[in-house]
Amino acid sequence: MENNVLVPEVETTELYDSGLSMQIRNLKISFDTPKGEYVAVKNINLNVKHGEIISIIGHSGCGKSTILNAIGGFTKPAKGEVILNYKTVKGPGPDRGFVFQNYSLLPWMTVYKNIYEAVDSVLKDKTTAEKKETVDRFIDAVGLTPHKDKFPSQISGGMKQRVAIARAFAINPKFLLLDEPFGALDALTKGTMHIELLKLWNMDNRSKTIIMVTHDIEEAIFLSDRIVVMNDGPAATIREIVEVKLPRPRNKKDIVHQEEYVKTRDRLIGLLMDKVSIEDYK
């Protein structure tokens, strides 16, 4: 049986020495459907270093969110494994801060409470005063202090996304998993949010590893160290991993004129849009 192919055990020392924080090994995810097994992604292999920002980019339905869900522990792999900090992922856990596609704020709680409950749940050893201080600090970091007593229904999409990001950062996770976090925002708000995200990442010396799913090429280049480009599904695989060699800190206004930026963008467009040419319509 294909599912039972043994994946060689990882030498933990190997991970330590290489400075890797995450390793995806031979990952395959499939779902049972009435028509039989539907393979979403397969043969996914990826090594991620501490403090790296990785974007996974691809067309709709290429299984990029599926991979993120597997890292988050929400989806069980049919084959292979995700290793975070030398341990195979068995389920969701607070070592990963997840920013959901639709924000997933609890509508009956204020902005403050939404973050507080997560902090209270994860940082159990801290005193109430310390927890409150943490919540206040992160609300302030995303500029929501004037809105902290509002309910999710009373704030804009951009603000909701800020709350979701602040909540994910506030529990001080090793990993941040962002599922199309800025997909529903307008271009201007998106730009501000990118800066907010990098600000939070810088706040603890770029020690957090960030994995982000997106379908926005410019966003991926601006934020990432490496960009994982997916093939189209079903049974999607990694097409290519594109390195973004732009130095940090990056400036949105300037980088677009740099040769490296143009080169990277052209490469990504080439990988993602090769099928869309005039001939296709004839």
Add this chain to the structure above:
Amino acid sequence: MKALELKSFSMRENPLIRKLILSGLLTERKVASTTSPRVVAISKYTMRSIFNIFKSIFYTCLGFGLLGLFWSAVSSISKGELPGPTATLAVLWEMVINPFYDNGPNDKGIAIQLWASVVRVFYGFGLGSLVAIPIGILIGTSDVLRKILYPIIQILKPVSPLAWFPIGLVVFKSSPTATIFIIFITSLWPTLINTALGVGSIPEDHKNVAKAFGFSNTKYLFKILLPYSMPFIITGLRLSIGVAWLVIVAGEMLSGGTGIGFFVWDSWNGLSLEKVISAILIIGTVGLLFDRLFTFIEKLVTYGK
């Protein structure tokens, strides 16, 4: 509109008046003839609201008026066998002005009878809710428990609660307790089913938040499960108390002793249809009040939409 003007220049500076202007209840208008440029007046919005309230009251009165006419007509057709509105209202008035008298077991004031019923409903309904809500939560959470308990519930639910009365008598050896018991049984089903429905429909998104941030079971119960299900639970309670109030009348007709149901039966035995109809009006009014109370609570617990 001139008559409605609250005029006076200084009044506009009054903080209360300012607040009312901001909320749109009052409005400022220019008046050409006066030296003071503006005059405070009742806004069109307020006028329309007041007019609408009067309109509703008028239609309600119209409805009752038509019912009264119909009732009088039926009464005169039956040649007085069915008492008419005037005779009934006179008896109702007698009952209402002296509600607390107590002339022995078969002759008590209407308030005493009503109170006996309300207390029974609250005991039965309270105990029923205490059982129904936890079981509903369990059924909504666990697939296995749902599969085990649902068939039993589906068989018991359509049974008239009165069928449980003999069992209550055997178990409790007391007819008032047996009446509470049937109210208890009645109150179970709507609350239980609505709670299970609410808990079962918690969106994956909310559950994922709990998983991603490692919520303990207690935190999940109080911060996600209960807040999400509360509107469903309250709807269940509202339906439960409605049915309980329906059943108490029949229950007390069986059990006798005290209560509004017993009062109806006793009035029938005493051949006073005026009292029976008066009791019907009172039962209906109290039922309406229960319903309104829970509708109000429902609104309180429904989070910002």
